[in-house]
Amino acid sequence: MFALGLIGLLVRRNLIFILMSIEVMLNAAGLAFVVAGSRWMQPDGQVMFIFILAMAAAEVAVGLALVLQFYHLHKSLDADAASEMRG
Amino acid sequence: MQPLFYGAAAIAILSTIMMLSRLNAVHALLYLIVSLLAVAVVFYTLGAPFIAALEVIIYAGAIMVLFIFVVMLLNLGERATELERTWVKAKMYIGPMILAAILIAEFVVMLSQTRVTAHSAGVVGPKEVGAALYGPYLIGVELASFLLLGALVGAYHLGVRKREGVSKGNHVDTYERRTAARGDLVRAGTDRTAGAA
Amino acid sequence: MLKGLWLIPTLPLAGFLVLAILGPRLARKPVAIVGVGSIGLSALASLLIAASFLASPPAGYAYTQTLWTWIDVGGFQPRIAFYLDALSLLMTLVVTFVSFLIHWYSAEFMLDDEGYSRFFAYMNLFVASMVTLLLGNNLLLFFLGWEGVGLCSYLLIGFWYTDPINGLAARKAFIVTRVGDTALIVGLFLMYTHLHTIDIQELMRRASQHWAGGSGLAVAAGLLLLGGAVGKSVQLPLQTWLPDAMAGPTPTSALIHAATMVTAGVYLIARTHVLYSLAPVAQEAVAIVGIATLILAGLSALTQWDIKRVLAYSTISQIGYMFLALGVGAWSAALFHFMTHAFFKALLFLSAGIVTNALHNEHNMFKMGGLRKELPVAFWTFLIGGCSLAGLPLITAGFYSKGLIIWQARAAASGSTALWVLSIVGVLLTSLYTFRLIFLVFFGDAKSRVSRKPGYAMKVPVIVLGVLSILGGFVDTPWFLGNVHRFSDFLQTSLPPPVEGQIHGVSELGSEGLVGLAFAIGLCFSYLVFLRRRNLAEALTARPLGKALHQFWFADWGMDWLYDKLFVQPVLWFARVDKQDFIDLLYTGIARLSELFYRAVRTTETGRVRWYAAGIVFGSVVFAAIVLFL
Numbered sequence: 028m029f030a031l032g033l034i035g036l037l038v039r040r041n042l043i044f045i046l047m048s049i050e051v052m053l054n055a056a057g058l059a060f061v062v063a064g065s066r067w068m069q070p071d072g073q074v075m076f077i078f079i080l081a082m083a084a085a086e087v088a089v090g091l092a093l094v095l096q097f098y099h100l101h102k103s104l105d106a107d108a109a110s111e112m113r114g
Numbered sequence: 115m116q117p118l119f120y121g122a123a124a125i126a127i128l129s130t131i132m133m134l135s136r137l138n139a140v141h142a143l144l145y146l147i148v149s150l151l152a153v154a155v156v157f158y159t160l161g162a163p164f165i166a167a168l169e170v171i172i173y174a175g176a177i178m179v180l181f182i183f184v185v186m187l188l189n190l191g192e193r194a195t196e197l198e199r200t201w202v203k204a205k206m207y208i209g210p211m212i213l214a215a216i217l218i219a220e221f222v223v224m225l226s227q228t229r230v231t232a233h234s235a236g237v238v239g240p241k242e243v244g245a246a247l248y249g250p251y252l253i254g255v256e257l258a259s260f261l262l263l264g265a266l267v268g269a270y271h272l273g274v275r276k277r278e279g280v281s282k283g284n285h286v287d288t289y290e291r292r293t294a295a296r297g298d299l300v301r302a303g304t305d306r307t308a309g310a311a
Numbered sequence: 312m313l314k315g316l317w318l319i320p321t322l323p324l325a326g327f328l329v330l331a332i333l334g335p336r337l338a339r340k341p342v343a344i345v346g347v348g349s350i351g352l353s354a355l356a357s358l359l360i361a362a363s364f365l366a367s368p369p370a371g372y373a374y375t376q377t378l379w380t381w382i383d384v385g386g387f388q389p390r391i392a393f394y395l396d397a398l399s400l401l402m403t404l405v406v407t408f409v410s411f412l413i414h415w416y417s418a419e420f421m422l423d424d425e426g427y428s429r430f431f432a433y434m435n436l437f438v439a440s441m442v443t444l445l446l447g448n449n450l451l452l453f454f455l456g457w458e459g460v461g462l463c464s465y466l467l468i469g470f471w472y473t474d475p476i477n478g479l480a481a482r483k484a485f486i487v488t489r490v491g492d493t494a495l496i497v498g499l500f501l502m503y504t505h506l507h508t509i510d511i512q513e514l515m516r517r518a519s520q521h522w523a524g525g526s527g528l529a530v531a532a533g534l535l536l537l538g539g540a541v542g543k544s545v546q547l548p549l550q551t552w553l554p555d556a557m558a559g560p561t562p563t564s565a566l567i568h569a570a571t572m573v574t575a576g577v578y579l580i581a582r583t584h585v586l587y588s589l590a591p592v593a594q595e596a597v598a599i600v601g602i603a604t605l606i607l608a609g610l611s612a613l614t615q616w617d618i619k620r621v622l623a624y625s626t627i628s629q630i631g632y633m634f635l636a637l638g639v640g641a642w643s644a645a646l647f648h649f650m651t652h653a654f655f656k657a658l659l660f661l662s663a664g665i666v667t668n669a670l671h672n673e674h675n676m677f678k679m680g681g682l683r684k685e686l687p688v689a690f691w692t693f694l695i696g697g698c699s700l701a702g703l704p705l706i707t708a709g710f711y712s713k714g715l716i717i718w719q720a721r722a723a724a725s726g727s728t729a730l731w732v733l734s735i736v737g738v739l740l741t742s743l744y745t746f747r748l749i750f751l752v753f754f755g756d757a758k759s760r761v762s763r764k765p766g767y768a769m770k771v772p773v774i775v776l777g778v779l780s781i782l783g784g785f786v787d788t789p790w791f792l793g794n795v796h797r798f799s800d801f802l803q804t805s806l807p808p809p810v811e812g813q814i815h816g817v818s819e820l821g822s823e824g825l826v827g828l829a830f831a832i833g834l835c836f837s838y839l840v841f842l843r844r845r846n847l848a849e850a851l852t853a854r855p856l857g858k859a860l861h862q863f864w865f866a867d868w869g870m871d872w873l874y875d876k877l878f879v880q881p882v883l884w885f886a887r888v889d890k891q892d893f894i895d896l897l898y899t900g901i902a903r904l905s906e907l908f909y910r911a912v913r914t915t916e917t918g919r920v921r922w923y924a925a926g927i928v929f930g931s932v933v934f935a936a937i938v939l940f941l
Contacts, residue, residue, distance in 0.1 A: 032130075033210065035134040036924055041198060043184070043185060047146055047181065058153060064238065068238060070243045076168075077243075077258075080168060080172055085261050087180055088268075093272055096272055096273075105201075109920065209925070213929060
């Protein structure tokens with residue numbers, strides 16, 4: 028799942044899709060934690076997942092607000108439009 | 115339990131793949147929701163019902179809904195779908211797929227080096243999770259609340275539109291000046307004093 | 312009275328400082344007063360000190376005045392100290408006195424020039440350096456003076472720096488003497504390393520103790536010092552700079568390039584005479600250099616058309632006589648000739664200055680003529696100087712000093728008949744070119760109009776020098792002409808007398824007679840060719856052999872051409888080859904390499920988010936691989 032999210036991040040140019048892929052990756056990481064916790068019958072894995080969840084929520088909020096600003100500025104959602112370096 | 119696990123896992127992976135290849139943002143989001151629901155089922159089979167519930171409520175419920183709202187707010191329309199068609203080509207997948215493949219391979223190698231014991235069937239209920247949260251992980255809870263507060267404030271400020279009637283004044287909009295000067299940052303500031311009036 | 316010794320170099324130095332700092336703001340008269348006055352006071356001081364020295368000589372006929380310790384490092388402690396003995400006293404006296412006369416003359420001569428104060432500043436600095444050279448008691452102070460006079464020579468030759476030719480001549484002078492200076496420095500180092508002192512008198516003592524006669528070290532040191540002397544005193548093979556140095560103002564040529572700086576080499580060899588006594592090979596080399604230069608320069612002087620260049624070659628030739636005398640061990644004779652030469656050569660230059668000034672800077676002798684009516688002072692003083700130079704018997708100073716050298720060339724232990732004969736040939740040549748000069752300039756038909764007559768500031772010094780050119784010789788005369796030996800007796804308090812060898816065949820009388828005869832032949836021949844029948848000279852030079860010789864001697868025996876081919880062209884060729892600075896390629900290569908790397912790395916800064924994300928992924932993959940497999 029993580030690998031899939033990674034592929035999505037690298038391939039898509041639309042900012043929304045990039046954010047979605049990041050969500051997938053976070054979810055995958057959380058899944059790994061829960062599996063570990065379940066294996067050893069301890070709540071710690073689930074606790075970690077809750078924290079990850081909280082973090083993902085915060086990140087999405089801020090990220091989407093940024094997307095809105097980006098759209099105002101560049102009038103498009105192309106991630107490559109933000110490149111000003113002449114490298 | 116086992117077939118449920120594998121079935122849900124397969125659905126999760128499949129729908130993620132579908133999500134990646136969609137051109138329309140809303141279609142992709144719907145596939146993502148399906149994927150998240152499948153992952154919730156996986157959590158349930160692993161003996162974490164509380165987490166499964168949380169996944170559905172918060173992740174699929176709140177976060178994805180936020181996504182959908184924003185997408186609809188942006189109101190991109192057909193043009194965006196056309197653009198996506200030009201951007202997403204098959205050959206773009208090659209490089210990332212190679213990298214991901216190597217990553218998976220490394221992961222598999224790592225796993226194979228440790229002994230995998232049998233999966234114990236047991237349920238860790240909400241009571242234990244709660245006890246852990248308010249016990250040793252209390253500080254994490256507090257920090258999480260800080261984080262959420264910060265996100266709240268940040269999102270508010272970032273989301274606010276420019277108020278009408280605020281004079282340009284001394285504020286120089288670099289982007290606009292730059293586009294006016296056709297990308298030449300040096301010339302972008304040449305009429306700075308004019309804007310300061 | 313001797314305590315005022317330090318004033319002699321310090322007064323001109325003070326004059327230099329005043330003129331260097333305040334000069335541009337002062338009017339002509341104050342500048343002249345400071346410039347000439349400082350030298351005048353210095354000359355007065357040296358006169359008084361000389362009187363005191365002669366009246367009541369200090370112990371050992373030598374007086375040292377130490378001012379302070381200059382450097383104190385390890386065991387090396389040179390002092391600022393002045394050493395006065397017969398040699399340095401004589402030379403200082405002559406130098407300051409002649410300098411004073413020349414400065415007085417140039418107060419009027421340079422009146423039209425814009426760089427008036429600059430000129431006097433440089434001349435004062437020169438006199439200060441020259442006196443330091445003469446009076447310094449250790450080699451370091453001596454070398455300071457040596458370099459100082461070289462610097463002033465450069466500054467004054469290139470005085471009119473706006474014309475690039477003058478700059479070229481100045482640089483040539485400096486570089487050629489630099490070659491000699493290098494030899495000198497190596498010689499100084501050699502002596503210091505082996506004898507561990509730089510105090511000259513101490514050095515000479517230790518040399519005679521530690522170095523056996525004829526030892527390699529003594530010969531090496533002697534030859535190296537000779538190298539230095541050759542550069543400064545314009546002898547073979549470093550004589551190419553003096554004719555070009557005539558680009559400087561005439562008073563400069565008179566002072567530096569006739570009377571004083573060019574005799575610094577003579578002083579050096581005389582000062583270190585102990586070394587030369589220990590190394591007969593080196594001393595022979597001195598004599599050979601002297602005699603060769605003498606003849607060479609004499610022949611070159613015969614072909615020149617520029618009045619100052621004739622005098623330049625004449626100077627080279629006369630210093631050859633001094634070197635010859637040093638080479639055969641006739642120390643006092645060399646210094647006698649130095650003294651008389653200072654008088655008559657300065658006189659000749661100053662009179663020539665009057666002539667060129669009168670004719671609006673015309674230097675070509677063939678465009679002059681019949682000036683003896685218009686410029687009587689110049690004519691009579693020039694005549695006296697010229698006769699003294701050529702050696703008019705009995706009444707001129709030059710006759711006595713040259714005669715003494717020529718006799719010693721035969722009579723001294725290291726002398727030989729060959730040297731004697733050649734030096735008499737030299738007299739013939741001298742007489743020839745001198746009278747050629749006089750006849751062309753002052754006799755015959757007038758070709759240019761005289762526009763300016765000299766004022767009294769220019770007339771008095773030349774008259775004084777004229778008187779000295781006659782009377783100066785009477786301090787030392789041969790036994791059949793008065794048997795006066797004041798000069799040699801005085802100098803023998805610091806320099807040994809010449810070692811007499813076997814005299815057979817010729818007596819002193821005969822030698823002097825032959826000298827007089829050579830003079831007369833030269834005079835007559837000159838009269839015939841240059842006054843009576845000009846076409847004879849033209850006929851001689853028109854024939855192919857005559858023409859070739861004329862060209863060859865005019866071009867200073869081809870030495871300029873030789874040095875150009877040997878040294879200048881290869882350096883220029885290499886500079887051309889190196890124009891792209893390929894030796895620097897190593898360093899620019901490093902810069903370019905890093906620039907290449909920069910460009911390569913720059914392509915990774917695209918500004919695209921996905922590119923950076925890919926970078927992160929790639930990095931983490933590599934990292935995981937390292938952790939797993941290594």
